[in-house]
Amino acid sequence: MSTSALFILDLKGNVVVSRNYRGDVDMACIEKFMPLLVEKEDEGTASPVIYFNGISYTYIKHMNLYLVSVSKKNLNVVLVLSYLYKLVEVFCEYFKDLEEESVRDNFVIIYELFDEMMDFGYPQTTEGKILQEYITQQGHRLEAAPRPPMAVTNAVSWRSEGIRYRKNEVFLDVIESVNMMANAQGTVLRSEIVGSIRMRVVLSGMPELRLGLNDKVIFQQAAATGPRRGAAGRGVELEDVKFHQCVRLSRFEAERTISFIPPDGEFELMSYRLTTQVKPLIWVEAVVEKHTHSRVEYMVKAKSQFKRQSIANHVEVVIPVPSDASSPKFKTSVGSVKYAPELNAFVWTIRSFPGGREYLMRAHFSLPSIMSEEIEGKPPIHVKFEIPYYTTSGLQVRYLKIIEKSGYQALPWVRYVTQNGDYQLRMN
């Protein structure tokens, strides 16, 4: 269940950096990786795990790099994939962005991180904040050499001791992304909310936090009945909740309280998911009249279906057009429309879209008289939006208690926003 070796490859499959953890795999096997991947892609059978000649290659792609783990054993793939993503995250914290150039620029520190984050194929400390305290780029004299902070091996492995701030504050952001899929007939196939509570913690010492939500996480009912707003919107039933590792899960299971010692700085405290029966927040209908060989016309109607007091900002409706369409003409009373040939689509932008409104726009494109041979898919309409001070699920933060032994007062700040997630409406 452990990785034998890790490689970072460039787009051509050349090794940029590698680390052999177990020595049971011939490091030359990585030369096979790129040809294999290309072959599988040609066959249409590419998958994130490739098996060849006794070796399993598990990989992810990030920017212009491949991160590949090889093993001869029956390893825990999910662990490896999660670890690779974690690696990317840590590298990004160190070098801002992870790409070929930054890897070459920082190979010494990458070797060190490879070493510190994994031992004999087993992931170790992977908290970027903690690693940055003792795996550093600059040379250090012995007198001042950083010791691994206690946190590396503590039960609280994500926070160091002795953090001091003059002003103690906590910022909470409740961000809900709406994933929606509707078919061309206007039926909503799927509609779910993926929420996330992000925090920025500016607190001294080892504070103990307790977060109260208006949740009604009752698993027994969730599966059977689906989510529902409680009476007078008092409670929200979350279908599935995921917590940052700082949250005491057993305590949550027993008492439903979210208690934790937070890491310093920004992190995602929890995420949750619930299926909604709520009307899609923004509904788009497009009537397409296609006159083959001459022109195609669109009539697009966008409707906001949330309460009138709220306003959606930065609404973008992306409507796909045939790749050979040309000479666009648009007409709309609200917002602006732009043709985006690189997306094979036009984008209708509405700065501010209050609830309960309906807007219209028309588009006209010319089509060439000779049709292209290529068959085109039917990409869906995408909608982007952001509704501040609003959660679709009705989730609210009731309280955030902060207790630290020095007894300072700390201010919690909360914001809510609903935005689009994977929001697709299929077209005819």
Add this chain to the structure above:
Amino acid sequence: MKLRFIPQEEQPKYQNRMQAAASASKSAVVGIKPRDALAGPRKAVAAVEKANVCITAKDHLQKKFDQVKAKVDDIESMEKKVESGELQPMPNQVKKMARKQEYLDKRSVSCNITPRAMTDSKYFTTTKKGEIFELKNELNSDKKEKKREAVKKVIASMTVGKDVSALFPDVVNCMQTDNVELKKLVYLYLMNYAKSQPDLAIMAVNTFVKDCEDPNPLIRALADEDPYVRKTAAVCVAKLHDMNPTLVEEQGFVELLNDLLSDANPMVVANAVAALTEINESRPLIEVNSQMVNKLLTALNECTEWGQVFILDALAGYKPRDEREAQNICERISPRLAHANAAVVLSTVKVLMKLVEMLPNDSDFITQLTKKLAPPMVTLLSAEPEIQYVALRNINLIVQKRPDILKQEMKVFFVKYNDPIYVKMEKLDIMIRLAQQNNIAQVLSELKEYATEVDVDFVRKSVRAIGRCAIKVEQSSERCVATLLELIQTKVNYVVQEAVVDIFRKYPNRYESIISALCENLDTLDEPEARASMIWIIGEYAERIDNADELLESFVEGFHDENTQVQLQLLTAVVKLFLKRPTDTQQLVQRVLSLATQDSDNPDLRDRGQAFEMRTEFPFLRNWPAGKSSTFFVARPLVTSIEESSKYIYWRLLSADPAAAKQVVLAEKPLISEETDLLEPSLLDQLVCHIGSLASVYHKPPSAFIDAARAPLRTGVAPGTNGVSQVENQATAATNGRSAAQSTVIPSQDQMIAELLSLDLNAPAVGAPSVAPTYNSAVPGLDDLLGLGDTSTTTAAASQPSFDPLASLGLGAPAAAPPAAVGGLADIFGSSGLGSVVGSSGYVPPKQIWLDASRAKAMQAMSGFAVQFNKNSFGLVPAEPINAPTPLLPGQTANYSLACDATGPVQKMEPLTNLQEKLLKVSSVIVMVYSEIIENKFI
């Protein structure tokens, strides 16, 4: 003041990446979306004018350096050209070349004064000759700064694959420093070369020993009471065990590891668990007992996410004593389902799935638990695509094992336009598994949508899925057929015909009305699979299609342009047509047969011809019951392996005995089972124990893809896993040397074709479990598949003096064998069958023949097995000795595979296909098994 002049103090200060990162993260405001926060520090103002303008001292130096380098390169290339006579240098060029040394000097100067701020990438660019020598000098320099730069260069060279092992002593010398960074660099180097230079590595040991007394744990651990050291030491034991297991056992390290499980520090516990699990996998030294489980469960709450995975994976190997304990463990680990890390979630699912097996199925606890399992799995589908993929492969297992868990969640598996193709394919699989009457309408409308997408493979699979739905949910078959028809009319017809074939087979005489619609769209068939299927339909329903002969004729026109599958199908279809309407199709059939046998180079095609001929040769076929014709197909795989054997027997079948041919060719169609490609139950149980691992992605037991010698032997709690190891062995035999074909709900193209081709010849016997027949090695199963007689047939056959192919099918007791030997045989091998296994709808193991001796009645251990073939028509001989583990105890089963090749002496046998084979047991009694590779090999 000049326009665009930027005063020095206003120019942004150069920051290295770390500083920039630090200052940028401070300015980030909470609530800003992460992607905004990543925008980074603002670029220098000057950079607005010109992208790569020099701002810092470093930039200027670099620029100068690059300029000089360009000049030197230029001169060098000119020199080369002059040398080769390619270039007559102009006076100014000569002048330029003369200044080379000057540039070279400049370059080395600018190299030396390179400021430290320069990034590490520069170490990758030096490729001068004599580099090693230069590095050696630098390594021995007095200046620490220079030393460190040199070590960095060494490591850069190492990274790009250059051999810098010659510098070993010099680098090791650098180790004696108080500079941590330099020390770490040296360790990096050491780790790479210590193995290749063991003698020199000892030099480093002294320094290591000295380091051990260092007060800084970081330094000590690189070589107690600090947990950092203990957690590193724990993993170290696993490392040591990997290299020298006996040392670990003798020194009692394993017990020490066991003690570490009670360590106060959770990180130490996690690593100790990981190490113990690994050691236990290769050799069980410490049993996981309930006391240990308690320790682990306690540590679970405090570990890092990775530690939790190690612990959960270790728990998966534990078998609780009773229900109560199982339930207790379930309760204590189920909170982990709410962990943000997907690995923790899936490992929890694994343990829960295993433990649930121990609990009574109808208890409230189970109902609650299964309800808890669905939401986290659905959430995994919002993870990164790679993780989604693994989750889907696992959900595929879970849906087979416990369909209840996800039966309400059909919608989450609907395919999104922007899903990666591998995710789309897996979702489709699961959709079909979950399809039921109450959701079939939704599923069908989705599938129809997918059939208009661009990706050909995905479209094919979607269309096939429609066919599967028709078969799985009978009530929906009408709607499925209508959908398929619509697809044909909208010219989406990659494989529509294929799906139709399935439906025809499942519901004979129900939907044939659409044949006319199919025939109308013949001209748009581009895909070979679709053409083959269509030809099958025409042949099958020749009597209902008035112009069947014309249609087939139009295909025959381009016979040689078709691929083999289509040709084979065409051949069969024409023969069918002939048998149904012999009067007016004589010419056509003759034409096809001559095309196939005389003009074709393809052995398969000619072999197909033989099939017909053989039936004329063997009179038994006249009385052959219609359903028993499957034998003809059984040995197809073998045919391809012995291509030389091709003989033109085709003609005679039709000319000599059309009646027999009719019976065989027009035999009843096998039924199609509703659920195809379900994993064999014991394999499924085993895979459920490996949730989240590679095995669960490949849908294969670990032994099938990892080094068998080191395979972990994990037995499942689940009932019915007794046969696991046996299954594993067989699976290994079956999969060895073959690329890992993934099992999917929808048969792959090859399988489909094989199925199609076998259709006309296969018999209802195939109705027997179509689930992965490879795993089913029991003799009765084989007999069923082969359409063989049982033992009684065999005995009867054996007593017949004349050659009878029917008997030879059953087991080897041909006339050639002395009766006495047969008697002796019968004692030891109650019944032995020899034949090749054929998967009717699962898969066809290529070139495999099973010699099954499972009913041996030996009372004592047997050893020294050997196999010998008599001379035969094909020169078939074993390619290797049989490597049976000896001795074989009574009641024990073992499977070996034996490669054969066709390089032996050839002797024409009568009949051609007769082959004798002896299985020799050499130690005490010599037992001979005369077996025939039955005539049925040849179709």
